[in-house]
Amino acid sequence: VDRGIVERARDGDHAAFAVVAEASIGHLTAVARLILRDEERAQDAVQDALIAAWKGIRSLRDPDRLDAWLHRLLVRACYAHAGRGRIHHVTEIAFPDGLDLGGPDEHRTVERRDELERGMRRLSAGQRAVLVATYYLDLPAPEAADMLGIPVGTLKSRLNRALQGLRGAIEADSRPASDTRERYA
C-alpha cells in the first residue's frame, strides 16, 4: 500500500483506510487460516484485527511498518479466537481443489503435504503462528518476534519446539496402530 495512503488513513481518512483494508484483507485471511485452521474463527480474527487497526491506527508510528503492525494485530486476534474454543467446533480447512496428482514425484509431494496437514492440526495456534511467521511470511527472526510479541530468543526456542512437535506428530502418524496391543493378541 502506498505510504501516502497509509498516512492519510493514520490521519483519520476512512476512505484511505478502506484502501488499506481492501489491500490487506486477503493476505491477512490467508495467515489467519493457517494459524487457526478454522474458517469461521479465521474470518472473525481478520475482522477484529482490521477494526482494531482502524481504532488504533494513530499509534502507527512508521507507515512503512504497516504490514508488521497488521500482522501483530492479527496474531493477537488469532490468539483471542483460538482461546475461545472451550467447546470444540472445528471446521476443517481442506486442500484447495486442482492439485495435480500426476507423477510419482508429485504424488510423493502430495503425500508429504498430507503429512504436514495432519501434523499442523496437532499443533497449538501459538506453535502454528511461529511456523507461519517463519516459513510462510519468511520474516527474519527479529520481525517474526515482533509480530508475535515475544523476544527473539523466545522465538527461536518456540520455533524449535514447534518443529519438534511437528516432527513428533508426523512420526506418530506414521506408526502402525496398536502395536503394543498386538503383542498379547
Add this chain to the structure above:
Amino acid sequence: MNGGPDLGVDLRDYFRRVADPTPDEGRLAAVLAETAAVRPIPSWRARAAALAHLVGPGWKPALLLLAVLTLLAAALIAGALLLQARPWIPGLLAYSTNGKVYLASDGGPGVLAAAEPGVDFHVDGWSPDGSTLLMDDGFGIYALDPRTLAIRRLVAGLDPVVSADGTRIAFSDAAGVAILDLTSGQVRRTDLDTGGVFAWSPDGHWLAGWAGTRLVVIDVATGTTTILGAVGRPSERGATPSDPVYEDAVPPSWSPDSDRIAYVRYACGDACADCSGGCGRVAVPAAIEVVDVDGGNAREVVPAHLGVGRPTWSPDGAWIAYAGTGRLLHLVRPDGSDDRTLEKDRILELFGRLWWSPDSTSIVMGNAGLPDAGSMGDTTLWRVFISDGHGEVAASDTGESWAYQVVRAGSVPALPAPSAGPSDGPSPVITEVPAGQGNVSDAARDWHALAYADDCTTHLLPLDGSASFDRGSCPPGWSSAQPAPDGRELAGIVGDARGVPGQVAIRDAGGRVTVVPGLAKVDSVTWSPDGRWLEAWDRSPTSEVYSLVRADGSGLHGIPGPASWSADGSVILVSGPSGRWFVGSPEDPALADIGTFPGPPPPNTPPTPWLSPDGRSVAYAGGDGNAWVLDLATGGRRQLTAFGFGAVRSIVWAPDSSSMLVIDTTGAWLVDASGTRPASLLARDATAEWPNDPSWSPDGAHIAIGLNSGGVLLVSLPTMDAVRIGDAGLPAVWSADSRYLAAVQPSAPGPGFSVVVVNANGSGRHLLRTDETPGTNSLYPTWAR
C-alpha cells in the same frame, strides 16, 4: 516418511500450496461499515504533535518541559492514590484466567481459589449474598465457597445463573435450559432452548430467554411460557449462543421492578426467516428494544447499528448501559432518550458483560486493549463512573471471564491470605453430586469421562455429552502416548538432547513432564494394570530389550521378555526368548525361572501366557490347539478344552480368576478354571469372522465380545442374555464401576468421531461426539477418574 531434515523446505512448499487469500464475502464491507461509525483513538503522540503545531516550533523545549512536569505531577497523584489504598471495586470480584479462578475482596489482591490440573474453570456469577461463586469447566457446574475454597459439583451443564433469592440456578445443557433447585436437588426442564442467554427476573418469578428466534418468559412457579414476539438473533454459525465468549450471547436484561425486559433485536430477523448463514456477529445491525413482561409496549430505545449489544439495566432503573457501535460503552434512558457515550480514550474495546454497582453510579467492564505497548493486549477491568465517564483500572490481567458482586455491608467474607503463586494455591475438593437431570440416557448421569491420548494431548470426553476438552498438552517431540489406567498420567516417547527419539517420559495430570533416566532407544511403553509400573520395549531388529521402571522413574531393571501382569500389579509372568517362563514380583529383578512352557510342543513359536488376575495360575494355548492352565504354586497343569482342531487365539480371565473366556477357531467358550465342561458362548459359523477383543466387566457380571462383522456382543452372566451393539467398534472398555461400556463408533459420518456408551445390560444407549480429528490412540479410550 518422517519429520526429516528438510522440514523447513517442505513447510514453505506446504504453506505456499495451501494458503488461501480469498477473503470472505461481506467481511470487508462489515469492517468498513463498523469502522465508518467510529473515529480512530487519538494517541498522545498525535496530541503532542497537534499542540506543537499550534504553539509553533520555537516552543518545543518549553513543550518538552511541560510534558516532563505533567508526568511528574501525574506520578505524584498516582502515588498519593496508591498510598490511600482505597478499594477501587467494593465487594467481591472473581475472575478466571488460564483455567484458574481468582478472588479479590474490596479491591484487594487476587487470591488463587480454584486450580484443578487439566480443568478449565470459567467464572459465571455470584449468589446474591456473595456466599457462593458459580463456575463451570465447560461441561459441569460448580459452586465455590469463597471462605473455605471448597468446590462442589452441582450438575452437568453450562452458564449457570442464580435466582435473586439464591435458591435456584438456571443453566444450559445439550437439551436446552433447566432449573436446578439448590435445596432439593430437583431439576426441571424449561422450554428455553439456548444456553447462556437467559436471565432471572429480580423478583424470581420469571425466567427470560430465547426459544428458537422468539423471546419468551417463563413463569417459574407454573411453567407457563409466554412468547413476547418473534425477533431476530444470530443463528448457527459455528459458534453457538452457549459459548460465553460469543459476543452477542448476552441475556435479556430485566428492569429492577421485574416488569420490563431490554433485549437485542437483530436485523437479520426481519431480513430472513431463519437467519441461517448470514447473521454474523458484527455484520448484522442490531437494535435494543424494551418490552413489558406481558409482551406489550414493545419499543425501540436504540436504533439498529452494527455492533450494538449487551443491554444492562441499572439497579435504580434509570439507565440501560449497552455496547454501541465500535464496542464503546453507551448509556440510554429506558424510554430511548438521553443516549450518550461514556467512551474515553483509554477504553478501547469493551469486552464481555457489563456489571453495575448496586448504587447505579458505576459500571464494571472489561477492556481488551491494543497490542502496541509491548504486550498482546491483556484484559483489564475498569470501573467507569457514569457521572463523567472517567474510568479507573480495577484489576489487570483478569483473563477471559469475571463476575462482580457487591454484598451487604459487613458481609463480605474474609478471603484467605494471598498465596505466593498459583502452585501454592489450595487444592479444592471436588464433591460429586448426582445430577439426575434426565437430559441424556442413564449412562450419563454421573461424573464420568472417557480419556484418550492422541499422541500429544490427553482428551476427556465427558459423559454428559456436552463437549470434549483437553487435559494438558504434549512436550516437544512426543509420540506413542499411552494413558495410564486411570486416564490421568500419560507415558510417551520423546527425543534426547540431539532430538533422537527413544527416551521415556511421563506427563502427570498437572502437565509436568518427567523424563525417565537410563532408558534410550525405547520403541513403546505400556502401563501395568495398577498404573505403578511402565514396561518399555525396544524392538529393534538386532536386540529386543524389555525393561520395567516405576512411574516415578525409579526401580529401572531389565526383564527377559514381555510381561503378563496380575490385576494388582504384584506378580508378573515373563515369556523369555528361549521359550522359558519367568515369574516373580516387578519389584524384584531376580525372577524365578519356571522352565519352558509345559504341555504339547507348539507348532511354531512358544505360546503367549495369560496370567490369572490373582497371579496364581497361567492359561496358555498348547501346541495341540487346546487351552491349558498351569498352577504356579504346585506346577500342576490341566487341559481345559479338548477340541483338538481349534487353535486358541486368546484367553481372557474372569476378574475373580475362577473362569476364563477362550476364543478359538470355533467361536467363544466360557471355561471354568477347574476344568469343567466348556459352555459355548458364541459359535462361529462358516461365514462369520473371528470374535475378538473380549473383555469382562470388572464385577465379572458381563462380557463384551467384538465381532469383526460389526458391533459388539454384550453378554450378561449367568443368564447368557446377549445384546448386540451394532455401531460399536473395538475395543470396548468398561468403566471401573462396571456400570458402563464404551466403544468408538468406527464409521460415523462426517469429521471427528463418536463414542457409544451403554449401560452394562445394553440399555440407555448414548452417543458422545467430538469434532476433533481422531488420532491413532483415539480408538483406545480409557475411563478417566
